[in-house]
Amino acid sequence: MDSNPRDTFFRRFSTFWFGLGLFVAFGILAVVIVPCSVCGKVDAEDKNAERRMKVNQEVNAAEEAALKEANPTTAFDKVGAELLKQKPSASDKPAAQ
Amino acid sequence: MESAPDSHIPSAEHGKQRALIDHSLRHPVMFFFTSGAAWLAVSLVLAMIATMKAHSPDFLGNCSALNYGRVFPAHLNTLIYGWGLQAAFGVAIWLMARLSRQESRSSVAILVAGHVWNVLVALGTICILAGKGSGIYWMDFPEFIWAPMLATYAAIAIWSMIHFRVRRWQHIYVSQWFLLGAIIWFPWVFLAANLFVHVFDIHPLMVTASAAWFRSALMLLFFVPIGVAAAFYLVPKITGRAVYNYSLSQVAFWLLAGLAPWAGMQVLMGAPIPTFMPFTSAAATIAVVIPVLALTVSLFKTLKGKAQTVAHSPSLRFTVAGVIGLLSYAIFGAFLARPDMIAITQFTSAGYGLDIVGLYGFFSLTMFGAIYFIVPRITRREWISRRMIRWHFWLSIYGVLTLLGCIALFGSISQGVAQQDWEQPWYSAFMATRPFLIATSIVWGFMLLSNVFFLFHLTLMWLRLGRRSNHPTLLTHDHSATGPHGREGLIDNN
Amino acid sequence: MSDTNNNSFPDKPDLDETTNVTDAHTGLNSPAAREKRLKEEGLEPLSLWVIIGSAIVLLIAGGVIGAGGHMFDYQKSAPVKYVRAVQPGGGAVDKPVEAMEAFMRKGEQVYSTKCASCHQPNGAGGTGIPPLAGSEWVTGHTQTLALIPLNGINGPIEVAGKSYDGVMAAMGQGLSPAELAALLTYVRNAWGNDSGDIISVDMAKEAIALSNTIGAKSFTAAELQADHAVALPGEALDPTSLVNKRTLVPEKAAE
Numbered sequence: 001m002d003s004n005p006r007d008t009f010f011r012r013f014s015t016f017w018f019g020l021g022l023f024v025a026f027g028i029l030a031v032v033i034v035p036c037s038v039c040g041k042v043d044a045e046d047k048n049a050e051r052r053m054k055v056n057q058e059v060n061a062a063e064e065a066a067l068k069e070a071n072p073t074t075a076f077d078k079v080g081a082e083l084l085k086q087k088p089s090a091s092d093k094p095a096a097q
Numbered sequence: 098m099e100s101a102p103d104s105h106i107p108s109a110e111h112g113k114q115r116a117l118i119d120h121s122l123r124h125p126v127m128f129f130f131t132s133g134a135a136w137l138a139v140s141l142v143l144a145m146i147a148t149m150k151a152h153s154p155d156f157l158g159n160c161s162a163l164n165y166g167r168v169f170p171a172h173l174n175t176l177i178y179g180w181g182l183q184a185a186f187g188v189a190i191w192l193m194a195r196l197s198r199q200e201s202r203s204s205v206a207i208l209v210a211g212h213v214w215n216v217l218v219a220l221g222t223i224c225i226l227a228g229k230g231s232g233i234y235w236m237d238f239p240e241f242i243w244a245p246m247l248a249t250y251a252a253i254a255i256w257s258m259i260h261f262r263v264r265r266w267q268h269i270y271v272s273q274w275f276l277l278g279a280i281i282w283f284p285w286v287f288l289a290a291n292l293f294v295h296v297f298d299i300h301p302l303m304v305t306a307s308a309a310w311f312r313s314a315l316m317l318l319f320f321v322p323i324g325v326a327a328a329f330y331l332v333p334k335i336t337g338r339a340v341y342n343y344s345l346s347q348v349a350f351w352l353l354a355g356l357a358p359w360a361g362m363q364v365l366m367g368a369p370i371p372t373f374m375p376f377t378s379a380a381a382t383i384a385v386v387i388p389v390l391a392l393t394v395s396l397f398k399t400l401k402g403k404a405q406t407v408a409h410s411p412s413l414r415f416t417v418a419g420v421i422g423l424l425s426y427a428i429f430g431a432f433l434a435r436p437d438m439i440a441i442t443q444f445t446s447a448g449y450g451l452d453i454v455g456l457y458g459f460f461s462l463t464m465f466g467a468i469y470f471i472v473p474r475i476t477r478r479e480w481i482s483r484r485m486i487r488w489h490f491w492l493s494i495y496g497v498l499t500l501l502g503c504i505a506l507f508g509s510i511s512q513g514v515a516q517q518d519w520e521q522p523w524y525s526a527f528m529a530t531r532p533f534l535i536a537t538s539i540v541w542g543f544m545l546l547s548n549v550f551f552l553f554h555l556t557l558m559w560l561r562l563g564r565r566s567n568h569p570t571l572l573t574h575d576h577s578a579t580g581p582h583g584r585e586g587l588i589d590n591n
Numbered sequence: 592m593s594d595t596n597n598n599s600f601p602d603k604p605d606l607d608e609t610t611n612v613t614d615a616h617t618g619l620n621s622p623a624a625r626e627k628r629l630k631e632e633g634l635e636p637l638s639l640w641v642i643i644g645s646a647i648v649l650l651i652a653g654g655v656i657g658a659g660g661h662m663f664d665y666q667k668s669a670p671v672k673y674v675r676a677v678q679p680g681g682g683a684v685d686k687p688v689e690a691m692e693a694f695m696r697k698g699e700q701v702y703s704t705k706c707a708s709c710h711q712p713n714g715a716g717g718t719g720i721p722p723l724a725g726s727e728w729v730t731g732h733t734q735t736l737a738l739i740p741l742n743g744i745n746g747p748i749e750v751a752g753k754s755y756d757g758v759m760a761a762m763g764q765g766l767s768p769a770e771l772a773a774l775l776t777y778v779r780n781a782w783g784n785d786s787g788d789i790i791s792v793d794m795a796k797e798a799i800a801l802s803n804t805i806g807a808k809s810f811t812a813a814e815l816q817a818d819h820a821v822a823l824p825g826e827a828l829d830p831t832s833l834v835n836k837r838t839l840v841p842e843k844a845a846e
Binding site for chain 3: 341342343344345371372373376377379380381383384386387390391394398431434435436
Binding site for chain 2: 004006007008011012015016019020022023024025026027030031034035038
């Protein structure tokens, strides 16, 4: 085979690393740029969620306050007695047509 | 004089050099081709199951691994990553080595990487069938697969870049333009899509747009250049002529490079993404017809008057069919990218049908052409059965044409129009599509048959059981002792 | 054509400065061959049809971009022709239904979503929850009934002979007038309650307006009986007349 003046070790070595660098170049660029541009963004969904959570917390607090706590054993006795007193009734009445 | 790029009177010295190059690459290239063909057969089996499940969900019982939602992504992803990419690797590394006149010194590394690639694809496919796929069209492998895949790709493709840089001559062949383009574009496309879809924490609509872009970019910026590179090597080589209008091919290359990255997002027309994205993509998809037309014209002008050669040579037959497939892919893609057509076909099988025309009708046919050319030179044996090659060819052609008609065009349009009739229940739209689905299952069956022939044939060659002969296997019968190849029995393939 | 004994680099393309044209033409002895145009390799002529075809494609692509319209205007992100509108005269037409039937159907839907979890699907109530079946508050004055879900009620209340003392939130807040009207009509006419009348959409609108005027105030039973023991203002709706089953608004049958 005739000699090829372009085929040197340095050329191969540099092409190897340059090629690998080229393969991942866009990835590196993206990894650098994208997280920096995404942080600090306010999502509309998150804002709505905040509003809803506030309402949720208010409702929860009101319900907690209105809840009259009782000893579980007395509550079970009371509820059990009430249930026994109730008469069975049909719950699967067909809807009025 | 052999030193001119297009002279085909071989000198002994250059013949020996070619033989050395082929010898150095025999293991990785044959491995890629054979395992690729095996994955193709697997993919076609899965395609048959998927289309059967689409119209008869009780086919093969109720096994969850065989449900449509799992089998269909498995089919498509094995077609792309198992067959498509491996065939591309085999052809690309051989072609770049040959065109740069460089023997490969890293065949072991490439072979190991090829095995790793197969393991990754197998793992990904099993995950999809087990239900762990990502659910993103064309990127269905689970999240952990893409990074090793990219590393494996680098281990395969970097050597071709080195070959190009240390190539013997300053002249750059058309194929080398496209191969280098594909080698550099694939990591960009793959990395960008996977980073934006799997890694970054960005808006979900951006994820969808990135996935849609990936689908088109992988096709136009990797599969198309590799197929075109194979065509631009085989056509001049086999016909013995120079490429018609080399500058046209360069112009087409740069046009493709400029237009193709914009395409892809037209499938999201009407989605709540910025309006310029789908419309620019639609325009780019239409404009891609221009470079494809230029390349096709260049190739066909090179072939002018050589119809006999095309008929006789299996490689050239497949390649020419593939080029016609490329033109059809571009034109039908442009046709379906118009906003009024998108309005009808957006939620139909049109996109899938077009993908198949591109992946099989263009890319696979071109790769078959290249494989039928390369394998005898590497194994130093000739193909055994003319008949198998013919069956492979004609069944593939019929299959692709029927799929183009059934899925991409008539099936999808009838499905779309029936779906537009919103006063009817959706079931009637399904019933309108059902005949096309049944036809599709049958067609996949035939294509599976043809590729089983191909796989069998290729495996026999891989096992070095091919014909030891000086006469190449051509699709004609005239071989005499006084013909250009001399007497039968001499092994000296060029 | 130029000869070379240089093994490392290929020939330059034929026809550069070092080529002698006369020498290149030796061998082509006839004048016809000599006058023949020598094509420079690599720059063969391009057919006009290719250029025309490319121009047409480019025009179509440009047209598509034009069809995008306001591509960067985020206020107008839905292209005008892309969202399909019902043709005038076309579209599915609801047949009007008898009023009581329509109200009861819709009311049952609303009830099962909003009220059945506490008051039970059969209106029987539960521990600390008054029943609706056989309740005089339900079958009594319509304004009293309407304000209970709209504002909520607390404190001691006597229903069907038993007394209860709890808190009910304003479960009816956010209902549309049609939904509220249907709900109230349903509870008044189900499970044995037989008021026989319909609370129309207009009456429900009046109730909602009244509730907004009063503001977010939960009533006690005494307040309701004192201030709101009246009927809601509005025209009575004949239970056998025809209404649209979605909007519960009176509608004539299509001819």
